Amino acid sequence: MSVSARVRESALVYVRLVRTDMTKLFRYWVVLAGYGAMFGIALLGAYLVYHGEQAIRVTSGSGYAFAISLVLRCVDFGAPILFVILCILFALEVGNQTIKCILTRPVTRLELILSKYITALIMIVVCLAIFAAIGLGTGWYYYGLGDLTENEYVLFRAGYLYQEMAIGFLFLLIPFLTIASLALMISAFSSTTGGAVIIGLIAFVFFQILGLIPATLGIRLGENFFPYATLGFPSQRYVPLYVLDDLPTGVPIDNWWTWDIQKMVIICSIYFVIFFTISIVAVKKRDFVL
Amino acid sequence: MRKLLLALFGLLGAGTLPGPARADISFRESECQFPGTVQQRVIADLNGDQRRDFLVSYTRSDKEKKTFAAVFYQKPDGSFGPGPNLDYTFPAEARVFAVGDVAESPGDELVVVTGQGVFWVEKTATGFGRLLPLIASENLFTGSEPGQVVLHRVLWDLDGDRKLEIILPAEGGPLIFRRNPEGKFSLRQQVNLPPVVSYRIGSFGDVFITDDINQFLRWHTYAKRVIASHTMPDFFFEDANDDGRTDLLGLLNNKLRIFCQEPDGSFPQSPTAVIELSILTPEEKKLTLTGEALTYADLDRDGMIDLIMTKWGSTENRTEMTRFLYFGKPGLKFNPKPDQIIGSTSAGVEFGVLDLNHDQKLDLIIPYFHFAPAQAFKIMTQNSIKIQFQLYLCGPNGRYSQGQGKDYARPDRRLILNYKIDIIGILLDFQTLIQGKFQPLLTFRDFNGDQFPDLVADTGSDKLAFYWGNAQVEFAKQPDQVIPLESAIVYDLADLNGDGKTDIITYYESAERVQEKRKLAQKARQQAQQPGAEAPAGVDESKLMATAEATRIKVLVSK
Numbered sequence: 001m002s003v004s005a006r007v008r009e010s011a012l013v014y015v016r017l018v019r020t021d022m023t024k025l026f027r028y029w030v031v032l033a034g035y036g037a038m039f040g041i042a043l044l045g046a047y048l049v050y051h052g053e054q055a056i057r058v059t060s061g062s063g064y065a066f067a068i069s070l071v072l073r074c075v076d077f078g079a080p081i082l083f084v085i086l087c088i089l090f091a092l093e094v095g096n097q098t099i100k101c102i103l104t105r106p107v108t109r110l111e112l113i114l115s116k117y118i119t120a121l122i123m124i125v126v127c128l129a130i131f132a133a134i135g136l137g138t139g140w141y142y143y144g145l146g147d148l149t150e151n152e153y154v155l156f157r158a159g160y161l162y163q164e165m166a167i168g169f170l171f172l173l174i175p176f177l178t179i180a181s182l183a184l185m186i187s188a189f190s191s192t193t194g195g196a197v198i199i200g201l202i203a204f205v206f207f208q209i210l211g212l213i214p215a216t217l218g219i220r221l222g223e224n225f226f227p228y229a230t231l232g233f234p235s236q237r238y239v240p241l242y243v244l245d246d247l248p249t250g251v252p253i254d255n256w257w258t259w260d261i262q263k264m265v266i267i268c269s270i271y272f273v274i275f276f277t278i279s280i281v282a283v284k285k286r287d288f289v290l
Numbered sequence: 291m292r293k294l295l296l297a298l299f300g301l302l303g304a305g306t307l308p309g310p311a312r313a314d315i316s317f318r319e320s321e322c323q324f325p326g327t328v329q330q331r332v333i334a335d336l337n338g339d340q341r342r343d344f345l346v347s348y349t350r351s352d353k354e355k356k357t358f359a360a361v362f363y364q365k366p367d368g369s370f371g372p373g374p375n376l377d378y379t380f381p382a383e384a385r386v387f388a389v390g391d392v393a394e395s396p397g398d399e400l401v402v403v404t405g406q407g408v409f410w411v412e413k414t415a416t417g418f419g420r421l422l423p424l425i426a427s428e429n430l431f432t433g434s435e436p437g438q439v440v441l442h443r444v445l446w447d448l449d450g451d452r453k454l455e456i457i458l459p460a461e462g463g464p465l466i467f468r469r470n471p472e473g474k475f476s477l478r479q480q481v482n483l484p485p486v487v488s489y490r491i492g493s494f495g496d497v498f499i500t501d502d503i504n505q506f507l508r509w510h511t512y513a514k515r516v517i518a519s520h521t522m523p524d525f526f527f528e529d530a531n532d533d534g535r536t537d538l539l540g541l542l543n544n545k546l547r548i549f550c551q552e553p554d555g556s557f558p559q560s561p562t563a564v565i566e567l568s569i570l571t572p573e574e575k576k577l578t579l580t581g582e583a584l585t586y587a588d589l590d591r592d593g594m595i596d597l598i599m600t601k602w603g604s605t606e607n608r609t610e611m612t613r614f615l616y617f618g619k620p621g622l623k624f625n626p627k628p629d630q631i632i633g634s635t636s637a638g639v640e641f642g643v644l645d646l647n648h649d650q651k652l653d654l655i656i657p658y659f660h661f662a663p664a665q666a667f668k669i670m671t672q673n674s675i676k677i678q679f680q681l682y683l684c685g686p687n688g689r690y691s692q693g694q695g696k697d698y699a700r701p702d703r704r705l706i707l708n709y710k711i712d713i714i715g716i717l718l719d720f721q722t723l724i725q726g727k728f729q730p731l732l733t734f735r736d737f738n739g740d741q742f743p744d745l746v747a748d749t750g751s752d753k754l755a756f757y758w759g760n761a762q763v764e765f766a767k768q769p770d771q772v773i774p775l776e777s778a779i780v781y782d783l784a785d786l787n788g789d790g791k792t793d794i795i796t797y798y799e800s801a802e803r804v805q806e807k808r809k810l811a812q813k814a815r816q817q818a819q820q821p822g823a824e825a826p827a828g829v830d831e832s833k834l835m836a837t838a839e840a841t842r843i844k845v846l847v848s849k
Binding site for chain 1: 605606658664665678
């Protein structure tokens with residue numbers, strides 16, 4: 001068999017596995033409830049935030065500022081929900097014994113776990129798309145979008161803002177993928193969905209707490225300072241939004257590759273490699289027959 | 291794989307590479323200390339050696355109602371000694387102090403105002419000596435209770451003869467005392483600018499402050515206490531009408547009263563001009579979140595003052611900070627409508643006027659704060675806050691950039707800085723924050739001597755970042771130079787050694803530190819009282835507290 005044929009066949013396997021996952025998951029009430037919660041809370045949050053702003057008379061001022069603020073809040077509460085959903089991704093197969101059926105097919109264990117990562121990535125993208133849609137939608141509804149203006153002057157063209165927001169969302173994928181890898185690692189070790197969720201939440205909270213280490217504690221790396229709090233990688237999901245938050249103030253993003261983003265990429269990459277490797281080893285070595 | 295790693299490290303390195311090399315500045319650092327809590331500071335040549343020294347007024351927790359002064363002399367090499375060269379305890383009758391050349395002794399003198407008049411403090415070989423009278427005159431402090439002796443600018447050169455006049459606040463208006471050729475001060479005039487007297491009857495629930503328990507007394511008829519306070523306007527002594535003479539401007543309650551100096555050096559009995567402005571609509575005046583305040587500056591440097599009316603809050607947004615500019619016309623006239631409007635958003639009302647590009651015109655520095663959840667998240671997760679400055683540069687036509695047909699001026703530059711906030715420190719020292727003393731070192735001064743104000747920004751993490759100024763007012767995105775310096779919220783910036791470069795004095799003391807030191811003192815006392823150890827006879831709590839109380843000073847003089 002030629003290389004291209006093998007690649008096509010392998011891709012087909014991934015497509016089938018991911019499609020099966022998506023079909024299964026989006027018929028599972030827990031997943032639907034999770035996404036429903038993300039959608040509903042984001043929408044309700046937008047409503048409350050807007051009216052809260054009006055009540056205290058401290059307004060976002062522009063649709064973009066409102067959208068970025070809302071996405072930040074959504075990313076804050078949405079990550080644990082998504083994490084819980086991802087925790088059951090593999091454990092569900094083990095708990096329902098469907099893994100045995102999958103492994104009787106011509107599917108390797110590596111393909112199986114990698115397909116879960118692809119599914120997780122799609123679920124992350126769906127989640128971020130919901131946040132972006134609600135953020136921009138409500139921002140448009142309440143304050144209007146279009147070119148960003150300040151005191152009648154155009155600060156940024158709409159195209160530039162969407163481009164920067166797209167870059168920001170791409171960077172957002174990095175911490176979310178790391179969160180997903182933690183979820184999948186725990187899921188790979190779990191036999192029941194309940195166990196995966198409980199252990200997963202403990203791990204998530206542990207890493208969140210690491211993010212509470214005072215930012216003044218850390219190590220110096222040449223000119224830069226690396227706070228220990230960065231080890232709490234879930235908190236890194238805010239970093240791209242901190243950068244995006246400059247836009248509504250009229251400050252262009254000249255350079256995305258700042259030390260804050262570098263720290264996020266470094267620490268998330270390290271964690272991802274660790275969790276990814278462990279999850280592959282776990283799936284490869286684990287006896288799913290018993 | 292190796293290529294991938296090299297590419298990754300290359301990419302990481304690219305973001306951290308230093309920018310193009312620039313001429314760095316260097317400082318000679320001295321560390322000083324005095325036994326008290328810093329209150330106010332004055333920089334002056336106090337020993338007549340043509341080098342600028344500094345005087346610090348301070349208090350001690352074991353000696354309430356007393357104010358002290360410590361003087362640190364600059365040495366020929368620009369350094370300062372570890373302790374004060376002179377120490378002084380203000381007399382009980384002192385109310386305010388100032389520093390200036392008012393007597394024949396070398397250098398500037400320490401001037402003390404009491405309820406009876408004005409005195410200067412004699413300098414001897416060993417320290418400060420007697421109070422010597424300059425003026426005997428009753429004034430606004432006459433009959434007042436002793437309190438902390440505070441710095442108040444009473445010395446001004448009104449006629450440009452390099453001899454200081456004394457302006458003494460008094461009941462009927464400021465008293466102006468001029469110095470005659472014999473060196474004696476005599477009353478020249480009392481300007482008809484009396485203080486505004488406000489009053490209230492009884493206290494309002496402040497029993498913990500005033501001991502007024504009677505306000506809660508029932509079924510007992512009495513005449514409540516009468517509280518009256520005198521408010522002298524803010525005084526500015528500047529040329530308001532481009533006639534080359536220093537005028538007197540009094541500003542209070544958004545009312546600017548201008549007394550233009552006559553050719554004979556006197557001021558008219560009634561103001562040359564009275565400017566009263568209000569821009570709030572009747573609806574806005576009813577709101578608690580809006581307000582307005584007037585000040586002035588000669589922004590376009592045409593010799594005539596320009597008015598700056600700041601309005602905070604609006605019916606739509608309480609964080610709106612709008613400044614209305616009225617450019618002065620001959621005869622101290624102003625258009626009824628503002629000539630330009632600067633719109634911004636901020637938590638505070640502070641702003642600055644400074645010539646940033648050395649074009650002799652004043653540019654506006656408007657702090658900008660973006661109220662967004664990202665700020666709160668950043669404070670919590672990264673302990674840092676974004677501070678933005680919007681810079682409005684005054685153009686050759688004496689106006690700020692503004693588009694055709696637009697209502698608002700447009701900022702020419704935007705600067706954004708990250709300031710590390712010590713959350714725990716703020717929580718422990720909350721009083722400093724609410725008293726408005728939390729002012730990080732973020733300012734514009736010329737540090738490299740090129741005549742262009744540079745931006746100096748304390749990072750909040752014991753580093754001081756310099757961004758060099760230039761004719762285009764284009765500050766680099768990354769600091770041009772960073773030096774280690776313990777972050778401070780009390781500081782002075784002045785050219786101490788006269789080399790044209792700004793030097794830095796920082797002061798370190800906080801309630802938190804005092805508390806820590808008090809704990810140490812407590813520990814030391816407990817150790818001394820352990821069995822076998824010699825117990826200190828009659829431990830004096832206040833003395834221990836005072837022993838722990840100290841202010842550290844760091845002086846950075848440019849080399």
